[in-house]
Amino acid sequence: MSKKTCPLCPHHCNLGENQTGLCGARRNIDGKITPINYGKLTAIALDPIEKKPLNRFYPGSSILSVGSFGCNLKCSFCQNHHISMAGEDDLETQYVKPENLVSIAWDLRNRRNIGIAYTYNEPLVGYEYVMDCAKLAREKNLKNVLVTNGCFCQDPMKELLPLIDAVNIDLKGYTPEFYKKLGGDLEIVKNFIKLAAKYCHVEITTLIIPGENDGENEMRELSGFISSVSSDIPLHVTRFFPNYKMRDKRPTEVGRVYGLADIAREKLKYVYEGNC
Numbered sequence: 001m002s003k004k005t006c007p008l009c010p011h012h013c014n015l016g017e018n019q020t021g022l023c024g025a026r027r028n029i030d031g032k033i034t035p036i037n038y039g040k041l042t043a044i045a046l047d048p049i050e051k052k053p054l055n056r057f058y059p060g061s062s063i064l065s066v067g068s069f070g071c072n073l074k075c076s077f078c079q080n081h082h083i084s085m086a087g088e089d090d091l092e093t094q095y096v097k098p099e100n101l102v103s104i105a106w107d108l109r110n111r112r113n114i115g116i117a118y119t120y121n122e123p124l125v126g127y128e129y130v131m132d133c134a135k136l137a138r139e140k141n142l143k144n145v146l147v148t149n150g151c152f153c154q155d156p157m158k159e160l161l162p163l164i165d166a167v168n169i170d171l172k173g174y175t176p177e178f179y180k181k182l183g184g185d186l187e188i189v190k191n192f193i194k195l196a197a198k199y200c201h202v203e204i205t206t207l208i209i210p211g212e213n214d215g216e217n218e219m220r221e222l223s224g225f226i227s228s229v230s231s232d233i234p235l236h237v238t239r240f241f242p243n244y245k246m247r248d249k250r251p252t253e254v255g256r257v258y259g260l261a262d263i264a265r266e267k268l269k270y271v272y273e274g275n276c
Contacts, residue, residue, distance in 0.1 A: 002031065003015060003016050003028070004028045004031060004032065004033050005033075006021050006026055006033045007033075007153060007155070007156060008026070008033075008072075008124070008125070008127055008152060008153060008156055009023070009072045009124075009125075009151055009152045009153060009188075010151065010152075010153060010184075010185050010188050011023075011072060011183075013026070015027065015028035015033065016028060017029075017030075017031070020036070020087075021033075021072075022072060022183070023070045023071055023072040023122070023125040024069065024070040024071070024085075024086070024087045024088075024125075025037040025068070025069060025070025025088075025125040025126060026070075026125060035125070035126050035127065035128050035129060036088055037068040037069050037070055037088065037093075037125070037126045037129070038126060038128060038129045039095050039096055039097060039098070039129055040068050040069070040088070040093035040094070040095055041066050041067065041068055041093060041094045041095075041096050042067055042068055042069055042083045042086075042091055042092075042093055042094075042120070042121070043065070043066065043067040043083065043120045044064070044065070044066045044067075044094070044096070044104075045064075045065050046062050046063070046064055046065070046108060046111060046113060047062065047063055047065045047117070048061075048062060048063075049061045049062065049063050049114070049145075051065075052065075052117055052119065052145060052147050052168050053168060053203065053205060053236050053272070053274060054145065054166055054168055054201075054203050055203065055234055055236070055270070055272055056201070056203065056234050056270060057145075057165075057166040057201050057203070058114050058143070060112070061112050061113070061114045062108070062111055062112045062113045062114070063113060063114055063115055063116065063117045063143070063145055064101075064104060064105045064108055064113055064115070064116050064117065065116075065117040065119050065120065066096075066101065066116065066117070066118060066119070066120070067080070067083060067118075067119055067120025067121045067123065068083070068093070068120075068121055068123070068126050068129070069083050069084070069086045069087070069088065069090070069091065069093070069121055070084065070086075070087075070121055070122065070125040070126070071084035071085065071121055071122035071125060071149070072122060072124075072125055072149070072151060072152075072183075072184075073122070073149050073151060073182045073183050073184050074182060074183045075172070075182050075244075076181075076244060076245035076246050077207065077209060077240065077243055077244060077245070077246040077249075078243065078244045079207075079243055079244075080120055080121060081243070081244040083120060083121045084120075084121040084122060085244075098129065098132040098133040098136050099136060101116065101133055102116070102133060102136040102137050102140060102142065105137065105140075105142050106140055106142065114142065114143045115137055115142035115143030115144055115145065115165070116133060116134075116137050116142060116143075116144060116145065117145035117146075117147060118130045118133070118144075118145070118146050118147065118148075119145075119146075119147035120147075122148060122149055123146060123147065123148060124146075124148050124152050127156060127160065130146070130160065131159070131160055131163070134160070134163040134164065135163060138163055143165040143166065144163055144164050144165050144166075145164070145165065145166045145167070145168075146164050146166075146167040146168075147167070147168045148167065148168075148169055148170070148192075149169070149170045149172070149184065149189070150169040150170065150171070150188075150189040150192035150193060150196075151184040151185060151188050151189050151192070152188070152192060153188070154191060154192075154195060157192065157195055157196075158195070161195065161196055161198075161199040161200060162199055164196075164199065164200045165200055165201065166200055166201040166202070166203070167196050167200055167201070167202055167203075168202075168203045168204070168205055168236075169189070169192065169193055169196065169202065169203075169204055169205070170204075170205050170206075170207070171189060171193070171204050171205070171206050171222060171226075172184070172189075172206065172207065172213065173186075173206070173212070173213035173218065173222075174186065174213070174218045174219075174221050174222035174225070175213070175218065178212065178213055190225060193226070193229060194229055197229050197230060197233065202229075202230075202233050203233065203234040203235075203236065204226055204233060204234070204235045204236065205235075205236040205238055205274070206222065206235065206236070206237055206238065207238045207239075207240050208237060208238060208239060208240055208252045208256065208257055208260060209240045209246070209249065209252065210240065210249060210250060210252055210253075210256070211249075214252065214256060214260065216259075216260065216263055219237075219260045219263045219264055220263055220266070220267075222264075223235060223263065223264040223266070223267040223268050223271075224267050226267070226268060227267035227268055231267060231268055231269055232269055232270070233268065233270075234268075234270035234271070234272060235264050235268050235270070235271050235272070236272045236273075236274045237257055237260050237261040237264060237271060237272070237273055237274065238257070238273075238274035238275050239251065239252045239254065239257045239273070239274060239275035239276050240252045240275075241275065254276050257273050257274075257275075257276055258273055258276070261273050
């Protein structure tokens with residue numbers, strides 16, 4: 001059986017029969033790249049919309065948040081590593097069909113639920129499930145929210161983004177070297193942000209890690225890029241706490257977060273400090 005190349009992200013994993021990609025969620029089955037995490041939920045909760053974080057999209061509302069397993073990056077500071085770095089046999093999952101998920105979301109409207117957020121792990125490694133759910137949710141006038149690292153190729157995103165109402169994108173830093181450590185590509189993420197801004201509401205999150213991405217000049221460049229797309233895009237400047245393989249680092253000083261947020265405000269209208 002010939003190998004197949006996954007078109008979804010810049011890794012373009014070239015997979016032989018029954019071989020799984022770097023993300024741990026996509027496999028060549030019978031000559032077709034198949035999402036093995038389709039409908040397999042590891043987390044489902046009704047969250048405040050501000051927890052995504054989205055501060056300027058239906059504030060005060062709730063959103064049904066769901067996650068599966070797998071991720072196409074390997075961040076050593078991952079806050080959800082127990083599901084993002086897991087394989088299909090590493091944890092319990094609950095299978096929920098798209099129509100059932102949309103039904104659950106619909107029934108929660110009396111609790112201020114506005115729709116579905118695809119989040120927790122990297123939802124786009126389960127692209128097909130997000131697409132199928134988003135189509136059904138849109139038919140019910142439910143909102144679709146995507147929380148993603150944004151390290152994905154343009155063509156599949158042009159198919160999905162017209163169905164998405166809001167997205168929060170992790171802009172993890174602003175140097176190619178930092179992204180290389182994570183197994184990602186800064187330019188791909190920048191292009192994702194520019195594309196998403198054409199289709200839906202966008203907010204950005206940057207986790208500030210001491211000694212890694214906390215330089216003042218880096219924040220000036222990062223916020224300058226965001227403002228070149230739109231100065232109305234909110235930026236969440238978020239405090240790091242030790243996690244996963246970065247437990248030896250100290251938490252970010254609160255003053256550092258506030259200082260970098262002030263720098264970002266030189267270019268952006270809406271800047272929020274997080275985890276402080």
